[in-house]
Each structure stands twice: as C-alpha cells, then as structure tokens.
Amino acid sequence: MNQRQTSLEESIHYRFDQVKLLTQALTHSSHANEQGGGAFENNERLEFLGDAVLELVVSRELYERYPEAAEGNLTRIRSSLVKEAALAGVAREIRLDQHLLLGKGEEGQGGRNRDSLLADGLEALIGAIFLDGGFEPAMRVVLELLQDRWPQNLSVPRPRDYKSRLQELTQQLYKDRPVYSLLGASGPEHEKVFEVSVRLPTGETFIALETSLKRAEQGAAAQALHSLGERQPGVAGNPPPGGENPPGGR
Numbered sequence: 127m128n129q130r131q132t133s134l135e136e137s138i139h140y141r142f143d144q145v146k147l148l149t150q151a152l153t154h155s156s157h158a159n160e161q162g163g164g165a166f167e168n169n170e171r172l173e174f175l176g177d178a179v180l181e182l183v184v185s186r187e188l189y190e191r192y193p194e195a196a197e198g199n200l201t202r203i204r205s206s207l208v209k210e211a212a213l214a215g216v217a218r219e220i221r222l223d224q225h226l227l228l229g230k231g232e233e234g235q236g237g238r239n240r241d242s243l244l245a246d247g248l249e250a251l252i253g254a255i256f257l258d259g260g261f262e263p264a265m266r267v268v269l270e271l272l273q274d275r276w277p278q279n280l281s282v283p284r285p286r287d288y289k290s291r292l293q294e295l296t297q298q299l300y301k302d303r304p305v306y307s308l309l310g311a312s313g314p315e316h317e318k319v320f321e322v323s324v325r326l327p328t329g330e331t332f333i334a335l336e337t338s339l340k341r342a343e344q345g346a347a348a349q350a351l352h353s354l355g356e357r358q359p360g361v362a363g364n365p366p367p368g369g370e371n372p373p374g375g376r
Contacts (some may be wrong), residue, residue, distance in 0.1 A: 148279030156229030169250035213245035236307035288347035
C-alpha cells in the first residue's frame with residue numbers, strides 16, 4: 127500500500143485488510159483500460175454494490191432518527207443526502223479526488239474534479255469497505271461521513287454552496303449539469319493559485335482564480351449563478367456577497 131492510500135484510510139478511519147479492494151475502488155475504467163483492462167479491475171462493480179449499501183444505511187438511519195416522519199418525507203431527505211452533488215462534496219472533504227487512478231485522457235479533461243466521477247468513487251469505496259469488513263464497518267464509515275449532514279428538522283436542507291445551487295439550477299433550466307475544469311496552477315507550493323473554469327450547458331464559460339481548488343470552483347460557480355440570476359429573475363437566488371464581483375472572479 128502506498129502512502130497516499132494510507133492517508134485516505136486515515137481520513138475515513140478504516141484500515142483495509144484486503145488492500146486490493148481499496149486499489150480497485152480507486153481505479154477508474156479509463157486507467158484500467160490504459161493498463162490492459164483485465165489485469166487492472168476498475169471500480170464500476172464496487173460502485174454498484176456501494177450504492178446499495180449507502181442507500182440501506184441512510185434509509186435505516188432516517189427511519190430511526192425521525193420516527194414520526196412519513197415515508198414521502200423520508201424519501202425526499204434520503205434523495206438530498208445521496209444525490210450526486212452531495213456525495214461529491216463528501217468525496218472532496220476526504221480528498222478522494224487526490225487518490226483516484228485516472229487515465230491520461232480523463233485526467234486531461236478535468237475528470238478529477240467531475241461530480242459524477244467523485245460520487246461514483248465514493249460509492250465504490252463504500253462497496254469495498256463492505257466486502258472487506260462487512261456491513262457494520264461500512265455503516266460506521268457512512269454515518270461518520272454524513273454526521274454533519276442530517277437535517278435538524280424534516281425539511282430538505284438547502285444547498286450551502288454556489289456549486290450545489292448552480293447544479294440544481296442548470297438541471298432545472300437545461301436538464302444538464304455544469305462542467306468544471308482546472309485550467310492551471312501557478313506559484314510556489316505553499317502559495318499556489320488555481321485557475322478553474324465552469325462551462326454551462328449553453329456553452330458559456332466563467333473563470334475564477336483562487337488560492338485553493340475548492341475556492342476557485344466556488345468562485346466560478348458564483349459568477350455563473352449571478353449571470354443566470356440576471357436573466358432568470360428570482361431563480362438563481364441572491365448575488366454572491368461583495369456586490370457585483372463574486373469571490374475569486376475576474
């Protein structure tokens with residue numbers, strides 16, 4: 127096991143007995159194909175399994191946490207917790223994006239920052255934990271990862287960031303999602319500046335510069351939200367703080 131995989135285990139507070147399961151969970155099909163396919167299994171089957179484990183754990187926790195809630199309300203809350211954007215947010219918190227094994231083409235197209243790829247990777251990781259240790263360890267990891275995301279009441283939680291709000295809006299307006307790309311990074315390691323773009327389904331692109339990748343993505347999303355809000359009054363919500371110029375924009 128390499129040092130990066132060990133740091134991921136520390137982030138999720140779980141140590142694998144079968145290290146090959148962790149490696150498989152981190153292996154995207156693009157990387158597996160470049161390495162010869164069959165000799166390097168990808169994470170798609172583990173993703174399938176992890177999706178089922180995740181839904182069961184969340185369903186059970188909701189059932190026990192909200193004993194007075196109706197089925198429809200539980201379903202809505204579960205959907206908000208396991209949707210792609212929410213899982214991608216969890217994946218970024220444990221820095222899963224830094225551990226994924228991607229092919230050169232996928233890497234070059236910004237796959238490491240793509241919500242769908244991150245959400246799939248998180249589900250594959252959960253599936254790998256289930257196979258390695260069983261349901262109880264998988265449940266403990268899931269509950270810890272989601273510990274700050276359970277709603278205090280029975281209403282569906284509102285998105286807390288510009289990226290989530292932008293994804294919901296583009297799905298509503300265009301039935302598609304925005305695409306983020308890392309354009310470059312410059313400066314010394316301790317003072318790096320990241321340049322990130324977000325492309326809307328319309329083809330419009332917004333670019334932000336920030337001192338972290340996450341902040342740059344948020345800045346680009348804030349610009350896009352502000353632009354959409356000007357054309358769709360009352361839809362995109364309030365403009366970003368700081369007046370007409372959202373954080374990190376240019």
